[in-house]
Amino acid sequence: SEKYPGEQDxxxxxxxxxxxxxxxxxxxxxxxxxxxxxxxxEEALDRFAQFFIKPLMSQDAVLREIKAVDSG
Structure with a gap:
């Protein structure tokens, strides 16, 4: 997310x-x-909510998620 930009934050x-x-x-x-x-x-919920409020979606991360969903 914009507020917590590290992919693993x-x-x-x-x-x-x-x-x-x-x-x-x-x-x-x-x-x-x-x-x-x-x-x-409270802080954990804020971090979670930021995925939906201001997501950052790198092309690499999106491709990994597509592969994960398709493999299931």
Whole structure:
């Protein structure tokens, strides 16, 4: 995202604060979920929300995601 531009910033923040995250895509929806220590929830939620508010989508990252979805 524009606010957190490092490609691994979200994952790193979540794991450094006792949490985990994952997602899956079905035929009609994609479901994202995460957990994190309660004290870090607000910042984790902001980081997650920024994916939808101001995403950065490099061509390389988009191609990796397409391949991941297609392989499932």
């Amino acid at each position: 979200y994952t790193k923040y979540i794991s450094e604060h006792g949490g985990s995250s994952n997602a899956f895509t079905s035929s009609e929806t994609t479901n994202f979920y995460f957990d994190v220590n309660a004290d870090n929830f």
